[in-house]
Amino acid sequence: MSTHEHPDYLGHHFETPQQQYDSSKLGMWLFLATEILLFAGLFCAYSVYRSNHPEIFVYAHQYLDKTLGGINTLVLICSSLTMAWAVRSAQTNQRRGLILLLSMTLLFGCCFLGIKYVEYEQKWKHGLLWGKRFHPHTEETRSHEKTAPSAVPPAIASQPAPVAPPPPTGEDRSLIEAAPRGPAGLAAGAIEERKPGHEGSRPSNVQIFFGIYFLMTGLHGLHVIGGMSVIGWLLVRSVKGHFTSEYFTPVDLGGLYWHLVDLIWIYLFPLLYLIG
Amino acid sequence: MASGDMAASGAGVEDNYLTHSHGFKSWFFTLDHKRIGLMYLVSILTAFFLGGVFALLVRTELLTPGKTIMDAETYNRMFTLHGAAMIFLFIIPGIPAALGNFVLPIMLGAKDVAFPRLNLFSYHLYVAGAIFALASIAMGGVDTGWTFYTPYSTTTNSHVIAMTLGAFILGFSSIFTGLNFIVTIHKLRPAGMTWFKMPLFLWALYGTAIIQVLATPVLGITLLLLIVERALGVGIFDPALGGDPVLYQHFFWFYSHPAVYIMILPGMGIISELVSVFSRKHIFGYKFIAYSSIAIAVLGFLVWGHHMFTSGQSAMMNMIFSALTFSVAIPSAIKVFNWLATMYKGAIHLDTPMLYALSFIFLFGIGGLTGLFLGALAVDVHLHDTYFIVAHFHYTMMGGTVIAFLGGLHYWWPKMFGRMYNETLGRIACLIIFVGFNTTFFTQFIMGSHGMPRRYYNYVPQFTPYHRLSTWGSYLMAVGFFLMAGYLLHSLFRGRKAPVNPWGSATLEWQTSSPPPHDNFPEAPAVGDPYDFSNLEYDPSLPGYRRRGGPKA
Numbered sequence: 088m089s090t091h092e093h094p095d096y097l098g099h100h101f102e103t104p105q106q107q108y109d110s111s112k113l114g115m116w117l118f119l120a121t122e123i124l125l126f127a128g129l130f131c132a133y134s135v136y137r138s139n140h141p142e143i144f145v146y147a148h149q150y151l152d153k154t155l156g157g158i159n160t161l162v163l164i165c166s167s168l169t170m171a172w173a174v175r176s177a178q179t180n181q182r183r184g185l186i187l188l189l190s191m192t193l194l195f196g197c198c199f200l201g202i203k204y205v206e207y208e209q210k211w212k213h214g215l216l217w218g219k220r221f222h223p224h225t226e227e228t229r230s231h232e233k234t235a236p237s238a239v240p241p242a243i244a245s246q247p248a249p250v251a252p253p254p255p256t257g258e259d260r261s262l263i264e265a266a267p268r269g270p271a272g273l274a275a276g277a278i279e280e281r282k283p284g285h286e287g288s289r290p291s292n293v294q295i296f297f298g299i300y301f302l303m304t305g306l307h308g309l310h311v312i313g314g315m316s317v318i319g320w321l322l323v324r325s326v327k328g329h330f331t332s333e334y335f336t337p338v339d340l341g342g343l344y345w346h347l348v349d350l351i352w353i354y355l356f357p358l359l360y361l362i363g
Numbered sequence: 364m365a366s367g368d369m370a371a372s373g374a375g376v377e378d379n380y381l382t383h384s385h386g387f388k389s390w391f392f393t394l395d396h397k398r399i400g401l402m403y404l405v406s407i408l409t410a411f412f413l414g415g416v417f418a419l420l421v422r423t424e425l426l427t428p429g430k431t432i433m434d435a436e437t438y439n440r441m442f443t444l445h446g447a448a449m450i451f452l453f454i455i456p457g458i459p460a461a462l463g464n465f466v467l468p469i470m471l472g473a474k475d476v477a478f479p480r481l482n483l484f485s486y487h488l489y490v491a492g493a494i495f496a497l498a499s500i501a502m503g504g505v506d507t508g509w510t511f512y513t514p515y516s517t518t519t520n521s522h523v524i525a526m527t528l529g530a531f532i533l534g535f536s537s538i539f540t541g542l543n544f545i546v547t548i549h550k551l552r553p554a555g556m557t558w559f560k561m562p563l564f565l566w567a568l569y570g571t572a573i574i575q576v577l578a579t580p581v582l583g584i585t586l587l588l589l590i591v592e593r594a595l596g597v598g599i600f601d602p603a604l605g606g607d608p609v610l611y612q613h614f615f616w617f618y619s620h621p622a623v624y625i626m627i628l629p630g631m632g633i634i635s636e637l638v639s640v641f642s643r644k645h646i647f648g649y650k651f652i653a654y655s656s657i658a659i660a661v662l663g664f665l666v667w668g669h670h671m672f673t674s675g676q677s678a679m680m681n682m683i684f685s686a687l688t689f690s691v692a693i694p695s696a697i698k699v700f701n702w703l704a705t706m707y708k709g710a711i712h713l714d715t716p717m718l719y720a721l722s723f724i725f726l727f728g729i730g731g732l733t734g735l736f737l738g739a740l741a742v743d744v745h746l747h748d749t750y751f752i753v754a755h756f757h758y759t760m761m762g763g764t765v766i767a768f769l770g771g772l773h774y775w776w777p778k779m780f781g782r783m784y785n786e787t788l789g790r791i792a793c794l795i796i797f798v799g800f801n802t803t804f805f806t807q808f809i810m811g812s813h814g815m816p817r818r819y820y821n822y823v824p825q826f827t828p829y830h831r832l833s834t835w836g837s838y839l840m841a842v843g844f845f846l847m848a849g850y851l852l853h854s855l856f857r858g859r860k861a862p863v864n865p866w867g868s869a870t871l872e873w874q875t876s877s878p879p880p881h882d883n884f885p886e887a888p889a890v891g892d893p894y895d896f897s898n899l900e901y902d903p904s905l906p907g908y909r910r911r912g913g914p915k916a
């Protein structure tokens with residue numbers, strides 16, 4: 088090994104701590120890019136369905152609890168603050184501050200998950216779930232059912248029962264039978280048919296919104312749990328006194344990850360809760 | 364990986380990475396990029412063998428119309444397993460994870476990749492993903508085709524979840540390898556090796572890594588959605604629940620088209636090395652080749668819609684995707700012309716790796732040009748989902764990537780194991796594979812243009828001669844591969860000891876011993892032009908190349 092100082096934390100294949108720090112940082116940024124792209128698929132699905140069926144989103148978002156969502160947004164912003172502060176404490180060798188701030192971040196994370204649990208439970212109780220499991224039975228939806236006969240009854244929405252295809256109307260129709268209910272995704276005609284319904288009446292395929300809601304917040308929730316495990320691990324290491332102003336890379340990288348998790352929520356909140 | 368036979372091959376002399384430590388744990392939990400590369404090599408070759416057996420079964424079934432050896436259900440599973448094993452377990456990790464892992468740090472003159480632990484984790488993920496895939500096969504396999512198109516994949520009763528979960532995990536293995544390579548190339552280059560003094564293989568791996576990092580997560584979320592869809596009935600892709608199955612195709616191809624460049628780019632990188640070394644001539648148009656790797660990586664992200672020309676995309680989208688697809692031909696052709704210009708007036712040595720390089724240029728030429736047929740809208744309507752497609756992508760993936768991989772394997776084999784294989788048998792095997800390959804797949808171009816649909820179990824009698832010929836070709840290829848396996852394994856035990864630089868290459872990996880020591884270089888190597896062969900001379904006493912004026916053996 089080379090004669091110059093080679094501290095314990097420095098990998099054998101790195102020349103200097105600076106090189107190791109830069110490498111770790113670049114690696115983390117790349118990893119964050121992959122995380123963003125992982126969510127990008129869902130954001131993309133969101134945009135496709137929202138632009139094709141705006142009425143579903145306008146209607147269904149009313150069933151989300153804006154207050155709880157707003158509180159959760161605040162909780163995560165606070166946790167980002169404590170995390171950033173924790174990194175600063177590590178940089179300035181304040182071990183007790185670091186331990187305190189990491190614990191606070193962890194606490195905020197728990198708080199977020201707790202509130203999310205309450206929200207999920209409400210949705211579950213009212214049957215406002217995804218695709219197959221969508222059986223709404225809130226007071227409000229019932230009354231809509233009566234006033235809006237065009238709405239798809241939950242029994243049909245819940246099972247893919249084939250509906251008789253519409254009879255061909257002209258010579259130019261394809262010989263292939265129409266799908267029971269068309270995909271309607273990118274086809275221009277589908278948008279015409281589904282003009283946003285008048286206030287209050289339930290559009291068809293509301294389950295799409297809840298599917299997207301659960302997928303996005305669910306995947307985000309898993310990332311919160313992942314981030315909290317990382318913070319827990321950082322907490323254990325900082326109690327053991329592993330981090331100094333010389334070496335605080337893991338705290339720094341853990342912080343970056345946590346900020347990303349927060350940032351994704353900052354986008355999810357308005358996109359899902361604040362429509363219309 | 365049996366460490367015993369490895370140790371035997373490097374026994375005696377000085378310490379090298381193969382003999383550095385012993386036992387199963389010293390391999391399976393190693394942080395040494397060379398050992399990880401070797402473990403990948405053994406794993407992917409196993410997958411290649413498996414995928415090859417499935418392919419031969421499929422070809423045998425198609426020997427006659429109707430039932431030959433298996434029923435239609437089994438046939439569906441066989442071609443799915445062939446595709447899934449070859450793509451997810453063999454080709455995608457093939458060059459980057461196996462050869463790249465071994466070569467990249469040494470080519471850079473570095474001691475290891477930037478994150479050795481992450482590298483090992485990638486390999487463990489690969490093993491875990493492979494176990495899921497094998498579990499799915501053991502339970503009876505999947506019959507959806509390797510593309511897992513919805514809504515069939517969400518309704519079939521074959522074992523889609525295990526297989527897609529496997530592919531999901533393999534995706535993360537691939538992401539971490541790419542991430543590791545990008546950081547390594549950015550941060551671990553030695554003083555003196557600027558971006559434009561990097562060997563072109565590294566440029567290719569860099570382009571590949573960008574795609575791995577940016578495209579694979581989208582596959583991840585797609586497969587995750589598919590799993591959730593199947594398990595919980597979310598309905599995002601299910602028309603009966605208001606979902607859109609074509610959205611699945613968009614998601615899937617947003618990854619899987621760039622993925623074909625994950626496969627071909629590193630292959631092109633290998634060819635750039637081989638053509639220059641075996642022509643004893645400086646690579647022509649270095650910067651063009653380097654930039655074209657990046658151009659292919661970027662353009663590759665913009666063409667996925669060409670898989671959906673017949674899926675109800677709007678005419679405008681079709682035209683845009685068609686035009687973008689054509690544009691990928693430009694950087695690809697730049698590479699081919701530069702290789703040809705490199706060979707022009709070079710002192711061409713027809714060693715086995717160079718035979719593979721020449722095969723690559725020929726086969727990739729056919730594969731690439733037929734891609735243009737398919738990118739043309741009107742022609743694609745006729746050729747979509749026929750054997751023409753099958754032939755096209757086998758010419759690019761097998762004639763391209765696999766042939767380049769074999770060239771690289773033969774080129775770096777002496778460095779990896781410190782032994783030379785039998786050169787004559789190497790050339791014969793290459794010839795057999797080349798002939799077998801063209802027999803198998805050129806007939807499929809003809810069949811496809813006559814309208815034989817892909818993935819069909821049965822066919823009308825007029826296609827019988829083509830199918831026969833194609834199947835015989837595949838048997839011939841199998842003979843070539845068994846011959847190769849024979850002489851390569853033989854070389855491990857009986858092969859002549861390899862010199863430091865058997866081919867006269869100027870890149871850094873040929874400055875260290877064969878096989879390299881645990882830390883790659885006893886002292887930091889002198890960085891120079893990777894394609895300057897002027898100060899290398901042949902020394903028959905080695906027999907191999909050494910630096911002019913350097914110490915005699």
Ligand SMILES: [Cu+2]
Nearest residue numbers: 620667669670
């Ligand atoms: Cu493509």
